[in-house]
Amino acid sequence: MPSDVSAQDLSPQEIMAAFLARDLKDTEHLMVGVAMPIVEAAVRLAHLLHGPNMELIFFGTRMNVADRHTLPLPAFAWDNRVVRWAESFSDTGHRFEDVKHWHKRIFFIGGVQVDPHGNTNLIGVGPDYATLRFRGPGSVGTPTLSTHVGRYYIVLNSHSPRILVERCDYMSTYGWGSGGADARKKLGLPGGGPKYCVTPLCVMDFDEEDKHMRLHSVHPGVTPEAVQAQTGFALRMPDQVPTTPIPTPEELHVLRTRVDPEGRLRRM
Amino acid sequence: MPSDVSAQDLSPQEIMAAFLARDLKDTEHLMVGVAMPIVEAAVRLAHLLHGPNMELIFFGTRMNVADRHTLPLPAFAWDNRVVRWAESFSDTGHRFEDVKHWHKRIFFIGGVQVDPHGNTNLIGVGPDYATLRFRGPGSVGTPTLSTHVGRYYIVLNSHSPRILVERCDYMSTYGWGSGGADARKKLGLPGGGPKYCVTPLCVMDFDEEDKHMRLHSVHPGVTPEAVQAQTGFALRMPDQVPTTPIPTPEELHVLRTRVDPEGRLRRM
Amino acid sequence: MESRTSHIIDEVEAVRRIEDGMTVAIGSPTPMALVRQIIRRGLKDLTVVDVGLSLDMLIAAGCVRKVVSYYAGGGFGVPVAPAFRQAAERGEIEVWECEEGILTSGLQAAAQGLPFLPWRGGVGTSLPEVNPDLKVFTDPIRGETLLAVPPIKPDVTLLHAAVSDAYGNVQHVGGPGWIDLFMQRAADHTVVQVEKVVANEDIRKDPWATTIAGADAIVRVPYGAHPFYSRGYYIQDNAHLKDYLDASTAAAKGDPAALHAYFARYCREPETHADYLEQIGIRRLLGLHEY
């Protein structure tokens, strides 16, 4: 175990994973989508360190693997290997028949575009829907998930003004709409909405009153000005912007030896 | 095998079962409820004689048992014995999620009251719902089944003016409403509605135009006048009322040796 | 790090989670150890979603104010459960009249967080007249006439199953009752009583067989469905049920002695499920083989 961790030894992705892991609580149900290695690492790290009662939901299977000595990230093909630890299938034709219980469920979302109120777009970019400039992959299940889950995290692989935009061309999830703490309640959306937006540069949260995106912390070596320069709208800036806490030696040890022994988070 | 069957040897229940059995077609899905021994015998008889592709649905299990040499009527407790021949469970939380395919499904219903248009009542008898004179058992699944199945049969264990009434106090299934061949279509009910009402005295069908109940055939030894005397409303009477066909020697042989070797239908 | 938390409790603790006036859904096979504990505790004013003779017992024991009812047959040739019938005819209980498709729609609306689900079964019948919670409405797309079924939200669902691990991963033998999973998804809290607790590894051998993932509480009660059946374990004790039915019928006709004796002997005197089994006797239990 490294007795002393310094920021230079860490990739931004490792910092993101450790930050997210600390925010996840035991007994929560953590749903991880396709091609989200940072999120997968975060969930597995939390499960091993402080989440013995977490339920991990991967591709229709539900598992608790806290007692596994090592948890290498599998190269998730859509095959039997992903179900080897399953305790049940979440998708026996009932995928959306227990949203009542989704207050315990947490999920993570990326986006082609994300706006200042945490609305996201996976549909596409361009003024005319019939002939989009960029056709996105589609909404998957994010409109329903974002409506009902206890809370969710926007997790971006890159931080750029092309992604973090003043206004999404299309909204595939409703985060805080056009703002306001009661925006979701007024629409009848029961879930807790987006809590953080985590990127390779920083962590952002939402102003308690108007739910506008606000800088929460910058990763080591990043300045608030650098974040603003890569953001397509004016971020709320607190007087003091703390540095995102880096992983403790124990966290880093578990992350590098049990969660990501192949170092995928250091090569992104 | 009895080479010559005469009506005196037969119970009305055996005649009812054989009549129903002949009206069931191969490939149909036959759903049998609780405590309907005549119906159960009819379904099993049809299955053995001309229904190798019938599906039998008993209490949440689906089976095809045409190749069983004997098919004694089990004393259906709600236990594992009813599922011993199951090929699948119809009730895996999806009981009503395939009504689209119910045009193949046939079911059978009794009633506390049945009116001239084949509407039935399992709710109760009495003018005030809050304090019924007779509280019935409840509708089970009959409102949904009668709405969607290809056709259904009203099967009564006794024929009396107390059951066959001018007007049901409450309607738990809508048969032909207040009459008319388009009654169901106007309400948007896709199923074929009730086809026959079969009792220990006779078989009744419904007038093609106004869907009023009409005498179709009388069982051997029963007169149309005797049927009318036991019916609480004026039955349509064709000029000629045939006698209900009795089982052929082969039908009776299978019925008595393979379907009902214990003679339950002769002791009702 | 702490280890994974067990969900196993006993029947006394499980029923402590139910309060007077709550809505309780009861599945099949019938979780009789929990039903008897409800009667033992003398809970009052419950709204119950249940059928048949367990419903009858709860009514006869005075626990019920309202029944969400689609079928209350008595069995053994008795068309209607006696205590249900008498209480309904006297207006002593309220009946939320429904049928299976309406009931599952209401439970599913609750599970899906919807204010209603539309249903066609029941259109044209008396159901929306005798149950004003069912609204006849016109669909916004094609203009068809349908029923709007409001959510049915059990506070607690009680179920019986074959096995579970300590973490609430439940597996049935021969399938759960047709409505059990609807009840579980709709409820705030689900307690499953099981014949047997098995290792987590046994569950993982066939995750497809897991019918309920993460039930809130597991109660281990071998023979816990007696006098009803438990698929894969024992058949129904028809003689016992017939005795109860005769007692309930007599009580409805004005002679409650046998019914009082039944409740005293089987619900009030035994302090635990094990005491109840002693009362029934092992010889009788072992006689209830499967075939």
Add this chain to the structure above:
Amino acid sequence: MESRTSHIIDEVEAVRRIEDGMTVAIGSPTPMALVRQIIRRGLKDLTVVDVGLSLDMLIAAGCVRKVVSYYAGGGFGVPVAPAFRQAAERGEIEVWECEEGILTSGLQAAAQGLPFLPWRGGVGTSLPEVNPDLKVFTDPIRGETLLAVPPIKPDVTLLHAAVSDAYGNVQHVGGPGWIDLFMQRAADHTVVQVEKVVANEDIRKDPWATTIAGADAIVRVPYGAHPFYSRGYYIQDNAHLKDYLDASTAAAKGDPAALHAYFARYCREPETHADYLEQIGIRRLLGLHEY
């Protein structure tokens, strides 16, 4: 008396049941033998409910007019399937924009014979703007704002599974795809291709494992999901899929040679599924072990 009728047919006969312009739902694991037969036959103007690279192939092969789409990722780091992306950007295909909860609601409305089902997921988003079939409406009970999702009715659903008996009793290994059962219940006709046909007695050993009862047609095609996975049998052939993805990407950039070669070699020259497997080679197939 005649005996029970077999449901087994071959892939050519199965795809003969599909006509130009029909709506075809494609489950997962992906029934690739049937998808390849659709391409071989050159069906046109299909409306497809499908995802990923099988969707991409059908579009690239010119079979598709409309996509009921909730996710069209390319995999292998390519965020959007190339032929889908290009055809959508050029307006060559129509997209019925939806998401998983809306899609399952539409399929379930079809299966339940309802003109719509209400859904909350998507309220507040652009979905009802870009898909005018989704109507925003006010619920008749509590006055909440919801989406009314109309029925989605596949003419034919195509699925892949582990085994079936001759009568269409299908059992999966490791569960069916999450949406397969919705597609099957909603469709007029369901064809299931399987790795193996088993005896009816094998099915009866565990009726709870029967995921689809009485599929209309069964097609026996070992390795029939290749190049995708089939749980319990083989993993995904990522090298093959990557070759396809590269060819499709090049075609979208104006160089269709590799894509033409792909379709010629794998869809048009082989006359049957067995010919296709010969083309792939047994050594490669056997290399796709499960662990």
